[in-house]
Amino acid sequence: MKKETLKNKSEITFRELDSQDAEKVLNYLNKVGGETDFLTFGKEGISYTIEQEKVVLRNMKETERSYMIGGYINKNLVTIGSITSSSKKRLKHKADIGISVLKDYWNIGVGSQMMEYLISLCKKNNFKKVDLLVYENNEKAIKLYEKFGFIKEGLLSRDVLIEGTFYSSYHMGLKID
Numbered sequence: 001m002k003k004e005t006l007k008n009k010s011e012i013t014f015r016e017l018d019s020q021d022a023e024k025v026l027n028y029l030n031k032v033g034g035e036t037d038f039l040t041f042g043k044e045g046i047s048y049t050i051e052q053e054k055v056v057l058r059n060m061k062e063t064e065r066s067y068m069i070g071g072y073i074n075k076n077l078v079t080i081g082s083i084t085s086s087s088k089k090r091l092k093h094k095a096d097i098g099i100s101v102l103k104d105y106w107n108i109g110v111g112s113q114m115m116e117y118l119i120s121l122c123k124k125n126n127f128k129k130v131d132l133l134v135y136e137n138n139e140k141a142i143k144l145y146e147k148f149g150f151i152k153e154g155l156l157s158r159d160v161l162i163e164g165t166f167y168s169s170y171h172m173g174l175k176i177d
């Protein structure tokens, strides 16, 4: 599919990933890592074997209120989003989320749709607060998160180190009533 042909939301389908998706997820992560400096890994990708990735996906699926979601266009995995949370009584009102989109599909609304999906899943799971971290220079992602109501709550210094340069990250949060 060409970028400009993405016309409506129904062209993307979302589903929870499971262990059977391990190889495709690794291929996705290894690709997206080389396309951006705004993730916690770069072109070196993820060093997991398929078997290790299967375990990660199985654990996510079996953990209550934690999700690894894949977004598909024409059967291609084009975006991954995650929700993780704690089962501790004092922390279980909160979720941490993260998203990425393959470069070929940037700027056509895929990230926004993934964000909408994750927030609705957070609401269904009765989370009252959604948190995320974003590098201070990732203007596009910050704009996207602000569009969904996230606000900057703090700046974490020296949060990442990329080829000798430290970057800070904003902690951004969204309250859900």
Ligand SMILES: CC(C)(COP(=O)(O)OP(=O)(O)OC[C@H]1O[C@@H](n2cnc3c(N)ncnc32)[C@H](O)[C@@H]1OP(=O)(O)O)[C@@H](O)C(=O)NCCC(=O)NCCS
Pocket (backbone or CB within 6 Å): 036, 038, 039, 099, 100, 101, 102, 105, 106, 107, 108, 109, 110, 111, 112, 113, 133, 134, 135, 138, 139, 140, 141, 143, 144, 147
């Ligand atoms: C950030 C990311 C998730 C956004 O996904 P996407 O599918 O491109 O996002 P969308 O198309 O839904 O929205 C992009 C928005 O940013 C805007 N935008 C594009 N380039 C921009 C820039 N340089 N600065 C500010 N805004 C920009 C677009 O106009 C659009 O705005 P709109 O919704 O008001 O029309 C995606 O680019 C990505 O995966 N990047 C690499 C990994 C990453 O940064 N992940 C987030 C880690 S916190």
